[in-house]
Amino acid sequence: MTDFFAPCPRGLETVLFNDLVEMGGQNVRATEGGVHFSGDWALCYRVNLENRVASRVLWRVKEGWYRTEQDIYKAVFDLQWQRWFNVTHTIRVNTTAIRCALKSLEFITLLVKDAVCDRFRAHCDERPSVDTLTPDVRIHVFLEDEKLMLYLDTSGDPLFKRGVRQNTNIAPIRENLAAGILRLSGWTPGTPLLDPMCGSGTFLIEAVQMSLNIQPGIARSFAFEKLLNFDKPVWQAMKQAAIAAQVPPKPLEIYGSDMYGDAMKTAWRNLSDAGLSDCVELNQANILEISAPAEHGIMVANLPYGERMGELDELAELYPKLGDTLKRKFGGWTAYLFTADKAILKLMRLSPSKRTPLFNGAIECRLLEYKIVSGSNRPAK
Ligand SMILES: C[S@@+](CC[C@H](N)C(=O)[O-])C[C@H]1O[C@@H](n2cnc3c(N)ncnc32)[C@H](O)[C@@H]1O
The missing domain is CATH 3.40.50.150 (Vaccinia Virus protein VP39)
Known part of the structure; x- marks a missing residue:
């Protein structure tokens, strides 16, 4: 069982909660701006493919506590990132925080990027490059009071990008x-x-x-396809069944x-x-x-x-x-x-x-x- 968090526009948490329960999510719990749930990887793929309300599906790889910047560096460095993606993949780190006493979130972003790169260097003497525009792998850091959560993004582009509406007028709605x-x-x-x-x-x-x-x-790709645990046969069967059901x-x-x-x-x-x-x-x-x-x-x-x-x-x-x-x-x-x-x-x-x-x-x-x-x-x- 893997833990996930799906952010969504505020005000739609109950709709998303009901969807995730209906899709077979376990430990489904709504919070402001999103819904936590647990399940297997097939569920993660299905939520990415089928859910209309979630903005992303994030895989929670670490939940812990921190006081100082150094605690965050250590928590990130201690994770075996090389088990989840290749050093040839580009990365981007995003940090968000609520009631965080640390001075600079930009500094945390750099620190987390360094810790991931240092882990790879320790493992294979090479480090992944950063690409802030079209990264292969997005790492999300969420700090709430002294709680630290680290997520790997399974969606990539946000899910409101369906790969369909290419032309926009002024003020389109997501x-x-x-x-x-x-x-x-x-x-x-x-x-x-x-x-x-x-x-x-x-x-x-x-x-x-x-x-x-x-x-x-159905018309787009997802970041989970680049993760080392990607189960291609399961995903292909799911996509084919979805196409057949249209x-x-x-x-x-x-x-x-x-x-x-x-x-x-x-x-x-x-x-x-x-x-x-x-x-x-x-x-x-x-x-x-x-x-x-x-x-x-x-x-x-x-x-x-x-x-x-x-x-x-x-x-x-x-x-x-x-x-x-x-x-x-x-x-x-x-x-x-x-x-x-x-x-x-x-x-x-x-x-x-x-x-x-x-x-x-x-x-x-x-x-x-x-x-x-x-x-x-x-x-x-
Ligand atoms: C906020 S936008 C709607 C955006 C749309 N939901 C989308 O996703 O692209 C408001 C729209 O109302 C249209 N509009 C403004 N006054 C109007 C009127 N009197 N009758 C019909 N449409 C009008 C504008 O042309 C604009 O496309």
Whole structure:
């Protein structure tokens, strides 16, 4: 049994906790910003391949205590790194800390890198090189009070990089946050879904992949493939089974629109590059002028926050009209609006039935739920 930690956007820990329990994780324990779990390596591969919410899967190689920099150096040097990866692999060290009394985290990063290199030198007279941009192996140091945790990253690029959405517009949402919002909305494949501010199409692509059983990691590689304990036959069988379980692309009740042509082009290109453009209906339209594409369904939107010139003034005008549009045209629908803008609560003139705090990186946002009853300014009970 191996110990892992999967970080995720803050606010999605419960979703990830439930996923890991369902996937057969042991000792599953949520903490702020992620979930600890234990399991075998096949589970680690599966979480990397299938989970839509985690940002990474980290393998915990050491848990201990420290007081001084020297304690950290010794803890790192004492580990047999050469058993986990080759000296020819490039490395990068990342340090994060909460309530750490040591002066410089940059110094800890250098110290840990030195300790790993010294361990290799002691073993084979050679040391791995550092590559901060595209390292083969990422080592994460986490210090909390006087507790030290060392992790080897099994993901490599963060998991929100699906290897699908290559073209982005301004202010795209991260894929794992978009997937988490879809999960919090309770949307399941088969229910009509509309993103009326679709930008580069992140919600649409996540929803199409979920509908067609396309695993989020199927088009990319992972750092665990470079570790010396990599079990290639297990991984290849898992990937082949995932490919065999995919449903061929077909038209789905998934709808996207955006006011701007450049956004629509980006969304179309992303869907089309992934071979999924026939699955979604795309239209260029102002959110105030669209009609519900089905009698009931789920609307998700990542509201603009003034990223285009002059948009802030327009937004102050947009929100009250948006409340009206929802009431007039979307009775029977539930809308989930994701925003960091607190002004919306007053301006919409529609009371949310739920507000869920969610973080977009360091920015505190809200996912506002509106259950729309035609002509009403109150959410349905
Ligand atoms: C924060 S971005 C959405 C990003 C998108 N979720 C993605 O991942 O790329 C907000 C989008 O709202 C669009 N937008 C702004 N005002 C609009 C309006 N009145 N009607 C429709 N779309 C609008 C912008 O063009 C932008 O693409």
